[in-house]
Amino acid sequence: MESIHALKSQDHSSGRLRKDKLVLGGVIVLSLVTISPIILIIWKLVAEGYRQISLDFLIKNTPDTFEAMTAVANGELIPGGIANGIVGTLLMVVLASALAIPIGVLTGIYLYENQGSFMANLTRNISDILQGVPSIVLGLISYLWVVKHITMGFSALAGSVSLSIMMLPMIVRSTEETLKMIPESLKEAALALGVPYHKVILRVLIPTGFSGLLTGILLGISRILGETAPLMLTALGSSTINLDMTKPTSAIPLLIWEFYNDPNMIGLIWSSSLLLMAMILILNLVSKQLAAKRR
Amino acid sequence: MNSDKITKAVLFSVSILILLLAAGMLYSLVGGSLSAFKTFGLQFIVSGEWDPTYGHEKYGALPFIVGTLITSFAALLISLPLSFSTSLFLGEYYRGTRVARILGILVDLLAGIPSIVYGLWGFYVLRPMLIDLGFGGQGFGIFTASLILAIMIIPYATSLSNEIISMVPNDLKEAAYSLGATRLEVITSVTIPAARSGIVAGYILSFGRALGETMAVTMLIGNTNQVPGGLFDTGNTMASVIANQFGEADGLKLSSLIAIGLLLFLMTGLINAIGKLIIKKMN
Numbered sequence: 295m296e297s298i299h300a301l302k303s304q305d306h307s308s309g310r311l312r313k314d315k316l317v318l319g320g321v322i323v324l325s326l327v328t329i330s331p332i333i334l335i336i337w338k339l340v341a342e343g344y345r346q347i348s349l350d351f352l353i354k355n356t357p358d359t360f361e362a363m364t365a366v367a368n369g370e371l372i373p374g375g376i377a378n379g380i381v382g383t384l385l386m387v388v389l390a391s392a393l394a395i396p397i398g399v400l401t402g403i404y405l406y407e408n409q410g411s412f413m414a415n416l417t418r419n420i421s422d423i424l425q426g427v428p429s430i431v432l433g434l435i436s437y438l439w440v441v442k443h444i445t446m447g448f449s450a451l452a453g454s455v456s457l458s459i460m461m462l463p464m465i466v467r468s469t470e471e472t473l474k475m476i477p478e479s480l481k482e483a484a485l486a487l488g489v490p491y492h493k494v495i496l497r498v499l500i501p502t503g504f505s506g507l508l509t510g511i512l513l514g515i516s517r518i519l520g521e522t523a524p525l526m527l528t529a530l531g532s533s534t535i536n537l538d539m540t541k542p543t544s545a546i547p548l549l550i551w552e553f554y555n556d557p558n559m560i561g562l563i564w565s566s567s568l569l570l571m572a573m574i575l576i577l578n579l580v581s582k583q584l585a586a587k588r589r
Numbered sequence: 590m591n592s593d594k595i596t597k598a599v600l601f602s603v604s605i606l607i608l609l610l611a612a613g614m615l616y617s618l619v620g621g622s623l624s625a626f627k628t629f630g631l632q633f634i635v636s637g638e639w640d641p642t643y644g645h646e647k648y649g650a651l652p653f654i655v656g657t658l659i660t661s662f663a664a665l666l667i668s669l670p671l672s673f674s675t676s677l678f679l680g681e682y683y684r685g686t687r688v689a690r691i692l693g694i695l696v697d698l699l700a701g702i703p704s705i706v707y708g709l710w711g712f713y714v715l716r717p718m719l720i721d722l723g724f725g726g727q728g729f730g731i732f733t734a735s736l737i738l739a740i741m742i743i744p745y746a747t748s749l750s751n752e753i754i755s756m757v758p759n760d761l762k763e764a765a766y767s768l769g770a771t772r773l774e775v776i777t778s779v780t781i782p783a784a785r786s787g788i789v790a791g792y793i794l795s796f797g798r799a800l801g802e803t804m805a806v807t808m809l810i811g812n813t814n815q816v817p818g819g820l821f822d823t824g825n826t827m828a829s830v831i832a833n834q835f836g837e838a839d840g841l842k843l844s845s846l847i848a849i850g851l852l853l854f855l856m857t858g859l860i861n862a863i864g865k866l867i868i869k870k871m872n
Contacts, residue, residue, distance in 0.1 A: 314771040321682060324674035328747075329695040331740045335702060335710050401607055404600040417604045419865070420611045426794075426861035427614075427854060428801020430828045434850040438617045459610065466607070491593040520703020523803035523832050547705050554709065554808070567706045574701050582694070 339568040346565030351375035355534055356549060356562075363558040372561045379549040379566070381535045382450065386525075386545060387515055389454035394461040395511060402469020403495060418470075425463035432456040433524030441528060450536065450543035453529030457521060461514040468510025472503040505584050512581035516574045522547035546570045614854070622848030624841060633848060639814035641842055648845035650852060652816045656824035657853070659817060660731055660806065661799035664738035665792060671739070672746040672795075673788075679747070680754030681780060682772070693751075700744035708808035711737040716809065729811035730823045737805045745795035753787030753871075754780055790867040797860035801853060803828040827853045 350373070357365075357374035365372050401417065408414040436456035445451050480502060484494045500507065525531075530542040531552060550566045553559040625633055625648065636649025675696060683689040715737060716728035724732070757780050765775045781788070811823025812833055825833065827849045838846055 310771050310774070314773040317773045317776075318682065321674045321677050324671050325678040325692060328671045328675045328743055329692060329699075331710075332695050332698050332702070334714070335706065338710060338714060339706070397603055397606060400600055400603040404604040407600065413601075413604065417607050419862075421607055422865055423858050423861055424607075424611060426797050426801075426857050428803065428828055428857055430801065430803045430831050431618075431850045431854050431857075434621075434831065434847055435614050435617055438621050438847070439613075459614075462607070462610075490596075492596040495596065516701060520701075520705065522703065522705045523828070526832060527835055547703060550705050550709070551804070554705075554712075563709060567709060570703060571706060574703070575698070578698065578701050582697075 336571065339564055339571055343564035343566075343568035346371060346562060347568065348375075351565060351569075352380065353377050356544075356552075356559075358533070359556055359558045362556075362561070366558060366561065372559065376546060376549050376562070376566050376569070378532060378535045378544045379546040380569075381537070382529070382532065382544040382548075383519065383546045385537060385539065385543060386450050386454045386457060386529065387518060389450065389539060390457035390461060390518060391511070391515065393454065393458035394465055394514070398462050398465025398514075399469050399500075399507060401466045403473065403499065405466065405470045406473040418466075421463045421466045424459065425467070427459075429456070429460055429521050430523040430527070432459050433527035435459070436524065437527045445540045447540075448528060448530035448542040450529055450539040450541065453525045453543065453545070454539070456524035456528050457518040460518055460521065460524070464514040464517065465507075465510050468513070469503075469507055472506030472510070473499060475506070476502050505587065509581045509584045512577050512584070516577035516581070519574050519577070520547055520570055522551055526551065618847060618851040618854055622844055622851045625844040625848040628841060629845075633845070634852070637816045646841050648842065650827070650845070650849050652814055653825050653827040653830045653849060654852065655816050656731065656810070657800055657826040657828070657856075659820070659824075660735045660738060660810070660826055661796055663731065663735035663820060664742060664799045665796050667735060667739035668743050668746060668795070669792070672743045673750065675743070675747045676750035676754055676788075677776065680751040681776060684755050696744050696747050699740065702741075704741070704802060704804035705808075707737050707741055708805035711805055711809045724821065726823075727811075729809060730821050731810060731817055732820045734806045734810040734826075735820075737809055738799050738802055741802060741805065742795040742798050745798050746791045749791030749794065750784070750788045753784040753791070756787075757783045786867050786871050790864045790871070793860060793864035793867065797857050797864060800857050800860065801828050803832050807832045827856075 352375055354373075354375035355378045356376060357372060361374065362372045401421070405414050405418055433456050436452045436459070440452035440455050441448055476499065481494060481498060484498045485491075489497070525545050525548050529545060529548065531548045532542045532544045536543045546566055547570065550563055550570070553563045553566065629636065629648065632649065634650055634654070636647070637651040638647045638649045639652060640647045675692070679689050679693050679696075683692075711733065716733055719733060719736075720728045761779050761783065762775050765779045770778065806826050807829040810825060810829055812825055812829065813823040814825055814830070817824035831846050831850055831853075834842070835846055
């Protein structure tokens with residue numbers, strides 16, 4: 295009797311163990327499924343895109359659709375490159391950063407200095423909500439503000455404004471989080487020496503938290519590099535290099551969209567995406583490295 | 590002392606700027622959509638008609654509201670088992686190991702891929718696969734868009750649930766182990782109940798992400814302006830209709846698109862606020 299009971303309970307526990315193993319197996323399989331897209335996507339970009347990557351690709355403007363058609367018909371690589379997009383992307387990212395970084399860092403400092411105050415909580419909540427606003431809506435906003443009233447037409451500035459609103463909440467958040475990790479005593483020591491407040495910010499807080507701030511900024515930039523939708527409503531695009539921020543300007547993601555819609559240019563979509571992805575990956579890895587070093 | 594006051598004033602006014610920015614956004618969206626709401630009233634939200642024919646233009650946002658909700662819900666459902674398993678892998682089973690670190694980096698990279706690249710991959714890789722599997726037509730539609738959206742929102746749900754799951758106190762779990770519980774029993778009876786609200790918040794926030802995704806959806810959903818009849822029908826989301834029709838829009842049509850933008854702004858704001866509130870309650 296006794297032994298039958300023991301056998302039964304053993305049977306029961308082996309069922310539990312089997313279930314345990316089964317679930318672990320399921321978790322491993324599903325986790326592998328989760329990461330497979332990233333590998334498949336990067337594989338596709340490299341496999342289809344590497345042939346077009348060359349010096350010309352980086353320093354020449356986009357070909358017109360007829361040139362591309364002739365090249366494809368002759369079985370050659372499509373001539374030209376995406377220099378107009380590269381320059382446009384850099385121009386807009388620099389402008390957007392110039393707008394978003396000072397405001398974002400100062401707001402982050404304000405939030406850190408006024409923990410718990412009503413204004414700080416309100417600002418933090420609003421900034422969090424701004425972070426969730428879809429990028430296409432930011433494009434509409436910048437269209438209403440800049441395209442309609444400031445540059446009187448599609449422009450790099452309008453694109454930058456929409457991108458900067460996108461970056462801003464990320465910088466606010468990362469600045470506050472970084473400053474919170476700086477030991478209070480460091481700031482108190484400076485204040486005890488009678489250092490004026492703005493110097494405490496410039497000479498103590500910002501230098502000590504620099505790598506943290508930089509991480510936030512780089513991540514912010516990597517988020518806006520690939521944005522397409524807001525630029526379609528604001529920067530529009532341009533077939534030549536443009537450095538005038540009041541004029542329509544191209545960007546790498548905008549070019550990808552144009553190539554996608556032009557059957558003759560399909561050959562260029564993968565190489566452009568590969569370049570864009572490489573830029574984003576490098577920024578991501580650099581900022582991760584910085585963050586890891588801090589810990 | 591005086592310079593301190595100036596510094597404080599500068600910091601204060603910059604943060605006021607953020608509030609003004611948000612208020613200005615709302616103001617401009619409302620202002621821009623005024624003529625659509627004046628013309629159609631509340632009909633705008635419940636009408637399923639989208640007819641740009643000059644002379645008897647009629648615009649209703651219902652097809653896009655329904656399209657947005659269906660694609661986002663479907664994406665959430667598809668991503669749920671994947672992101673939940675991944676967060677268990679990262680936060681529970683292999684927490685702190687090298688494998689988990691690498692997997693975590695790869696999942697984070699998913700968040701770095703631009704929407705338009707997802708769209709390309711969906712168009713050239715996923716869509717042909719779906720056609721081969723016997724899905725009808727050209728492979729465009731709500732389901733294809735949801736599938737790509739599901740991949741796109743995985744990192745958002747995963748990173749939050751993983752964080753919360755790995756924060757569950759060890760002694761709670763150890764107590765359960767000491768009573769003879771298996772790993773699975775610890776997860777279902779200790780980890781999940783302790784981390785429940787954080788996990789839910791993560792999924793709410795990733796749902797909010799899905800609502801506003803534009804490019805990938807635009808490239809895969811088929812872009813038709815009627816209320817979708819089912820998961821395999823073509824349609825449009827609020828974001829994709831703006832991207833699609835903005836180029837040739839002016840007057841009443843532009844105002845209607847801005848009104849859709851306003852509705853999208855309010856929807857995502859609400860969803861995000863709920864998610865953030867749950868997180869705040871937890872702490």
